[in-house]
Amino acid sequence: MPRRFQCAARVGAGLLAAGGAALALGAALFGGPAATGFAAERVAPGREGGLRAELARAGAEFDLGRRTYERYCVGCHGAKGDGKGPAALFLDPKPRDFTSGTFKFASVAAGQNPRDEDLLRTVTRGLRGTAMPSFRLLSEEERRAVVQYLKSFAPERWADPPGALVPRSPDPYDPARDDARPVSEAIEKGRIAYHKNGCWQCHPAYVGEDEFRAIAGRPPRPEPEKSVLTEDVWGEWIPAPDFTRDPLRASWTVEEIYTTITAGIGGAAMPTMANAIDSEQRWQIAYFIHSLAEKRGTIPGPPPGRRDPRRAGGGK
Ligand code: HEC
Ligand code: HEC
Secondary structure, eight states, X not given: OOHHHHHXXXXXXXHHHTTOOOHHHHHXXXXXXXXXXXXXXXXXXXXXXXXXXXXXXXXXXXXXXXXXXXXXXXXXXXXXXXXXOTTGGGOSSOOOOGXXXXXXXXXXXXXXOOOHHHHHHHXXXXXXXXXXXXXXXXXXXXXXXXXHHHHTTSTTGGGXXXXXXXXXXXXXXXXXXXXXXXXXXXXXXXXXXXXXXXXXXXXXXXXXXXXXXHHHSSOOOSSTTSOOEEEOTTSOEEEOOOTTTSOOSSOOSHHHHHHHHHHXXXXXXXXXXXXXXXXXXXXXXXXXHHHHHHHTXXXXXXXXXXXXXXXXXXXX
């Protein structure tokens, strides 16, 4: 494909993401100065100024995104965004292939396009236990721009809007409530709900055989204390984390664990549980998993000034 059209396709994706409707115009405008006049001819009289400003803004964001990507991301995610940067060979898990347009950690049902805030959170905080670093030190403008830029590697996929936020019911154990129920109850009930709802099919079981039989009404699977490997859509075999040993990658707070259970994990074997498990039990399981992770230090501690690690987000 001639370079100019590749560039046009990318700008098109960026524009769509920015909510601009003028895809073809964008392509023409950014094709070069000569094309600008061509584009302007087709705009309704009186609208040129606004459109031009919008396109210029999107163009500047695209440029900033590209520069940020080429400086900070290319070594792992590759010049083509296919996850095959020079460092990728040595990494497990592998850097994300952006040409697939599929992402793991988002607040939408697994498989749908993530929201900008989801991608921004990943870029800002990194993914614990993987090579994906935190880019907290980049400006928010750079981080937002690079998020738009990485969509340009899968323009067809990003023609679809992001998925809807998965529903979240109020947390019955939130201490800010007057009628908050005790957290110890959440953890105890979560332990039961976790083993009742089949999480142990991939993640380990955390109770002895007798208790397992009593809760699940069946014997445990072979080697219940070990994680099971499942294949993801990129062809990698990945373990479901053991919460007492493996760092939680993206779900650090009770609320984030609740969202992950509700949404599932895109591209991985973990499906959305929004309909399979009622919301109260999802909160209880989230408290249970958080308690395991906290006990073994597989979750970040609270940032300075925050007392309650269950609610201490890592920031945006
Ligand atoms: C040192 C290597 C490395 C660098 C540099 C790096 N990444 Fe990553 N990135 C990874 C790895 C590894 C994963 C996959 C982690 C996983 O599968 O859990 C990943 C995953 C991601 C994801 C996908 C998260 C999801 O939910 O699926 C996004 C988005 C991302 N990186 C963006 C970026 C951006 C933007 C930059 C540059 C600002 C960058 N990365 C730089 C290694 C890197
Ligand atoms: C079919 C297999 C499977 C089942 C069943 C399953 N998971 Fe998972 N889960 C996975 C895999 C695989 C990952 C790792 C994804 C990754 O990080 O690449 C994962 C990751 C997670 C994470 C970590 C998210 C993070 O930020 O690192 C949580 C929390 C989780 N699962 C909770 C649950 C709960 C709760 C249940 C039961 C309701 C459950 N899972 C059932 C396969 C499964």
